[in-house]
Amino acid sequence: MSIQAIEATVVRVPRSALVPEQGAAVLLPSGKSAAVFMLHDGSVHAVGNLDPFYGAPVICHGIVGDRSGAPTVASPLGKQVFCLRTGACLDDGTVSLPVFPVAADDDMIHLSIPVHEAETDALTS
Amino acid sequence: MTVPERTLPGKTVPGKTVPKRVVVVGHGMVGHRFVEALLARDTAGAWGITVLSEEPRPAYDRVALSSVFDGADEMSLRLPALDAARVDLRLGVRAESVDRAARVVRTGDGERIGYDELVLATGSYPFVPPVPGHDAPGCFVYRTLDDLAAIKKLCSSGAGVVIGGGLLGLEAANALRLLGLDPHVVEMAPHLMAVQVDAGGGALLGRLVTDLGVTVHCGIGTARVLTDPASGQASGVELTDGTVISASVVVFATGVRPRDQLARDMGVAIGPRGGVVVNEACRSVSDERVWAIGEVACADGVVYGLVAPGYAMAETVADRLAGGAAAFSGADLSAKLKLLGVDVASFGDAHGRTPGALCVTLNDPVRRAYGKLVISDDAATLLGGILVGDAGRYPMLRALVGSPLPADPSALLAPEGAGASGDGGAGLAGLPDSAQVCSCNAVTKGDLLTAITSGAARDVAGLAACTRAGTGCGSCVPALKQLLGVAGVAQSTAICEHLRASRAELYEIIGGAGIRTFTELITRYGRGRGCDICKPAVASILASLHTGDHILDGERGALQDTNDRHLANMQRNGTYSVVPRIPGGEITPAKLMVIARVAEDFGLYTKITGGQRIDLLGARLEQLPLIWKRLTDAGFESGHAYGKALRTVKSCVGSAWCRYGVQDSVGLAIELELRYRGLRSPHKLKGGVSGCARECAEARSKDFGVIATENGWNLYVGGNGGFRPRHAELLVADVPTDELITIIDRFLMFYIRTADRLQRTAAWIESMDGGLEHLRDVIVADRLGICADLDAAMARHVADYRDEWKAVLADPQRLARFASFVNAPAAPDPAISFTVERGQKIPNRPLLPLEVL
Incomplete structure (x- = not known):
């Protein structure tokens, strides 16, 4: 069994496409989407875009902030708050968002998407 | 000694103490409370906890079940999640049997789970009387979310029958009503809720629920359930006097019985009417490793059917497992309920069973309130009572049970404000420290004062965290607020953890310091990076103060809430709705055709709104600019349906057409809507203009409502529909149009400056010291000398207004x-x-x- 990091597809997004503290949806090869957030300090986080409470692809439209210092995004539908580092829902311990590893340089954000998320190769930019 | 077989999630580490295992059977409200209580006490991690839940979902607030039909969703009923790291919660797993000798629970899927202590919290099951036809399809019980889902699936229209007129029956009747059925309630006793209230209270309750559309049949039994001969489906019921009620749904709410089959099979002692016989520790009298709490326990011969005693038992067992010596010594059955919107409360010796007890009754048919106090034979001590229709006095009266009467009993029953103790806070101040304020969690006034004076609790949330007061039914929350006031604690007005100021203070800070960005504000006056509470509030204030800026430009775009963020209302599936402005509801056929073509071309769902305009739903994010291009080209502009802003000014056709109209209501509504369009405010704003006193525009249900008179206009303020409907109150009468507009200008600007976040105008006026009189002093008589400022602010808004959507279409960024x-x-x-x-x-x-x- 190989380790998971190898079984991943990399999806790239130019940093210039991101606005600080405003999420953006990134279409994944599977047809699902990731919500990518660049914080005020330039750090980048990526989580699953599907709101687990409504099943709607909207997490990227949530308000970014912090709870006791940890960076968060609030679902735009039900306002449940998720930790951007762990994906954990801070208002409901039974729920979390998937977190995608991010490598970011000055120009480009690289998201590692596990292969089971990437059923087809189409649309990878 | 037999070593029980264990399937523990935790690992056994040699040399470390293995935690003892408690298995909880049942994840209802009481089982959940037990786990919370044990987790709170067991800080050392001495216990491993496994919870078996037969239902496929975690514990939820069963007491609020019917709210599912009133807009609540399942998630909002859920109790706070248990810490997954410390609790092994098995959903959809039923406990089949227990081997007490081996201390092993066998589950439905054959797993064997060892225990050191076993807590039974299986609750109860609905009792269905064996009337013929009771098991036909279309007959239901009312207990779980699944029961509700089954009822909802079958319900269409017509009548629904509830057998049983107690607490649960009226809850079920409310559920049927919310599903659009005409509910009938059949009750064997001579009046509704016979356990809680007496004949007088029951009679008023019957009248109040009849007014709400419930048909009540009391003092009569159910002979049989009628079935459709073809389908076998229930088609109604026949009562014992031969009356037939046709109905598509029959719900049995005729009481509950302890769900004690597992315990019976285990061979522990069972009470005469069911329930596991337990001692004052809530421990089975047959097996010291078995405990029972809630509706499955029989304590001192009593099976309690309310949640508060169950919570007390849960706390008792948790304390015992943590090494304490807590005892459960019977429970207070006082309760305040809201059934079909009608307050019903009973407390203490409600039925006057104490020998020699005296009753004082106040039956007020005008106020539609019934109150009874039961007092001791020397008329010195309050023993109990009943309140129907208005239970505002419940927290104070219930806390007084067993105490000397602080005032004449009839004064205690008089309407708020009329009697000597009209000030509830004064009533609380007179209570002894031993008086219970929160009966759900048995919290006394003394406990609360300790929490307040020690500095541990500074607000209602703090009191809840320290003592759990207010976390049950919530009926004591007003009393908690009063108590904080009595203890001299100023309520925190901080908007959130990031900004320690109220919205009104933020407005002054941002305006006074000339702040233009959130980053500047939070760096100078707050901490952290904000959240979904403070960011939209600041965005709204910035929009009100800097009327020339676009709300999506620069950093401001990231502050906007869900709907403002894309100038459209996000729907449950992530698509948006589009609402073009139709001022006053007046629209030409040509413009109607534009809307129709846009809806057809983009495949949008269309619906007429309550604000006399048209909602186009189902637009995808990337379609919004294309849709708005078509709409703005045809002369439409944003309707701000997405904003905490002016929505619409509704009107009737007025004097142009109507035989009764005395003024041009449409003309004024359009003028007002265009004047205030785009005005950002603490909450949404609605207006209305009626052309005569018949009030067809429903102006008095609006934040500002104008009604035409022979001599001018009457202005009403502070109305709203929604969760707590309220009629607007008359601010000024018979004013000419220009004066009317000046006063509305000031009303709105004063509201924008001083209201709290998400506070509608009604609540804002209520919270104002001096209320409507004070408002009139400020904006009509200019007692504070701020009217020139308010007028200038509104003039700026009017001059700077630009259509937000047109401005988006013109700018690639x-x-x-x-x-x-x-x-x-x-x-x-x-x-x-x-x-x-x-x-x-x-x-x-x-x-x-x-x-x-």
Whole structure:
């Protein structure tokens, strides 16, 4: 069994496409989407875009902030708050968002998407 | 000694103490409370906890079940999640049997789980009387979310019958009513809720619920359930006097019985009417490793059917397992309930069973309130009472039970404000420290004062955290607030953890210091990076103060809440609705055709709104600019349906057409709507103008409502529909149009400056010291000398107004926000799909990730 990091597809997004503290949806090869957030300090986080409470692809439209210092995004539908580092829902311990590893340089954000998320190769930019 | 077989989630580490295992059977409100209580006490991690839940979902607030039909969703009923790291919660797993000798629970799927202590919290099951036909399809009980789902599936229209007129029966009747059925309630006793209230209270309750559309049949039994001969489906009931009620749904709410089969099979002692016989520790009298709490326990011969005693038992067992010596010594059955919106409360010796007890009754048919106090034979001590129709006095009266009467009993029953103790706070101040304020959690006034004076609690949330007061039924929350006031604690007005100021203070800070960005504000006056509470509030204030800026420009775009963020209302599936402004509800056929063509071309669902305009639903994010291009080209502009802003000014046709109209209501409504369009405010704002006193525009249900008179206009303020409907109150009468507009200008600007976040005008006026009189002093008589400021602020708003959507379409940077994906800007999201209902598309209900559990 190989380790998971190898079984991943990399999806790239130019940093210039991101606005600080405003999420953006990134279409994944599977047809699902990731919500990518660049914080005020330039750090980048990526989580699953599907709101687990409504099943709607909207997490990227949530308000970014912090709870006791940890960076968060609030679902735009039900306002449940998720930790951007762990994906954990801070208002409901039974729920979390998937977190995608991010490598970011000055120009480009690289998201590692596990292969089971990437059923087809189409649309990878 | 037999070593029980264990399937523990934790690992056994040699040399370390293995935690003892408690298995909880049942994850209802009481089982949940037990686990919370044990976790709170067991800080050392001495206990491993396994919870078996037969229902496929974690514990939820069963008491609020019918709210599911009143807009609440399942998630909002859920109790706070248990710490997954410390609790092994097995959903959909039933305990089949228990081997007490081996201390092993066997589950439905054959797993064997060892225990050191076993807590039974299986609750109760609905008792269905064996009337013929009771098991026909279409007959239901009312206990779980699944029961509700089954009822909802079958319900269409017509009548529904509830057998049983107690607490649960009236809850079920409310559920049927919310589903659109005409509910009938059949009760064997001579009046409703015979356990809690007496004949007088029951009679008023019957009248109040009849007014709400419930048909009440009391003092009569059910002979049989009628069935449709073809389908076998229930088609109604026949009562013992031969009356037939046709109905598509029959719900039995005739009481509950302890769910004690597992305990019976285990061979522990069972009470005469069921329930596990337990001692004062809530421990089975047959097995010291078995405990029972809630409705499955029989304590001192009593099986309690309310949640508060169950909570007390849960706390008792948790304390015992943590090494304490807590005892459960019977429970207070006092309760305050809201049934079909009617307050019902009974407390202490409500039925006057104490020898020699005296009763004082106040039956007020005008106020539609009934109150009874039971007092000791020397008329010195309050023993109990009943309140129907208005239970505002309940927290104070219940806390007084067993105490000397502080005032004449009839004064205690008099309407608020009329009697000597009109001030509830003064009543609380007179209570002894031993008086219970929160009966759900047995918290006394003394406990609360200790929490306040020690500095541990500074507000209601703090009191809840320290003592749990207010976390049950919530009826004592007003009393908690009063108590904080009595103890001299100023309530915190901080908006959130990031900004320690109220909204009104923020308005002054931002205006006074000339702040233009959130970063500047939070760096100078707050901490952290903000949240979904403070960011939209600051965005609204910035929009009110800097009327020339676009709300999506620069950093401001990231502050906007869900709907403002894309100038459209986000719907449950992530698509948006589009509402063009139709001032006053007046529209030409040509413009109607534009809306129709846009809706057809983009495949949008259309619906007429309550504000006399048209909602176009189902637009994808990337379609919004294309839709708005078509609409703005045809002369439409944003309707701000997405904003905490002016929505519409509704009107009747007025004097131009109507035989009764005395003024041009449409003309004024259009003038007002265009004047205030785009005005950002603490909450949404609605207006209305009626052309005569018949009030067809329903202006008095609006924040500002104008009604034409022979001599001018009457202005009413502070009305709203919604959760707590309220009629607007008369501010000024018979004023000419220019004066009317000046006063509305000031009313709105004063509201924008001083209201709290998400506070409608009604609550704002209520919270104002001096209320409507004070408001009149400020904005009509200019007692504070701020009217020139208010007028100037409104003049700025009117001069700077630009259509937000037109401004987006003209600017490529703003348009970039409307890309569906950064890497595929115009691709429709494959996760969004629709189905068709009644000839129009609606969102497909996705299988929620949560439901996969």
